[in-house]
Amino acid sequence: MIITHDFFDGNVPAEARKIRQDVFMTEQGFSYEFDENDYISVHILLCCDGVPAGTGRLFKDKDGSWHVGRIAVRKEFRGKNLGAEVMLRIEDKARELGADKIVLSAQCRVRGFYEKCGYTAYGEVYLDEDCEHIRMEKIL
Numbered sequence: 001m002i003i004t005h006d007f008f009d010g011n012v013p014a015e016a017r018k019i020r021q022d023v024f025m026t027e028q029g030f031s032y033e034f035d036e037n038d039y040i041s042v043h044i045l046l047c048c049d050g051v052p053a054g055t056g057r058l059f060k061d062k063d064g065s066w067h068v069g070r071i072a073v074r075k076e077f078r079g080k081n082l083g084a085e086v087m088l089r090i091e092d093k094a095r096e097l098g099a100d101k102i103v104l105s106a107q108c109r110v111r112g113f114y115e116k117c118g119y120t121a122y123g124e125v126y127l128d129e130d131c132e133h134i135r136m137e138k139i140l
Contacts, residue, residue: 010039015052023072030129037067042097044089046073046082053077054086058094058102066099087117091140101139108132 012020012034024030041057054073060066068090073082094102106114108125111134115121119136126133 012038012041012057013043013045016043016045016055016057019052019055019072019074020070022074024070027075028131030131032129033070037069042093044086044093046086046089048077048080048082054082056086056090058090058097060097060099066094066097066102068094068102068104083113084117087114091138095140099140101137103135103137105133106136108134111136 017034020033024033037059038057041059044056044058045052046054052074054071054077056071057069058066059069068087071083071086071090073086091102102119104114104119105128106119106121109132111121114136117138119138121134121136123135
């Protein structure tokens with residue numbers, strides 16, 4: 001059973017924080033995982049049979065753009081299409097909040113995942129903590 005919780009209280013839920021630390025910091029070696037956008041984000045936590053399995057965040061930038069980010073699934077839950085499920089839940093929340101387009105910054109190595117979710121790349125590849133990224137967008 002998959003259950004999604006969304007949180008918007010200015011804090012990253014502890015379960016989502018742990019998933020992000022494990023995936024982005026421990027597995028991938030990023031140093032700067034948490035930022036000021038966490039305080040203005042809706043955080044999605046996907047649970048499978050009561051166990052926190054995946055997370056992501058959604059926020060509206062100062063220019064009015066809706067951003068998705070920090071999509072992560074715990075290693076033991078990968079290969080079960082949960083990343084796509086997190087994206088669907090975030091997109092539903094974005095529509096509920098009035099978004100008609102979402103943008104994101106994808107690691108180039110997972111660009112294909114986002115393309116399968118309906119996102120289109122634009123702009124040039126750039127480095128974020130020595131990792132290649134590309135901007136992507138989707139019309140909702």
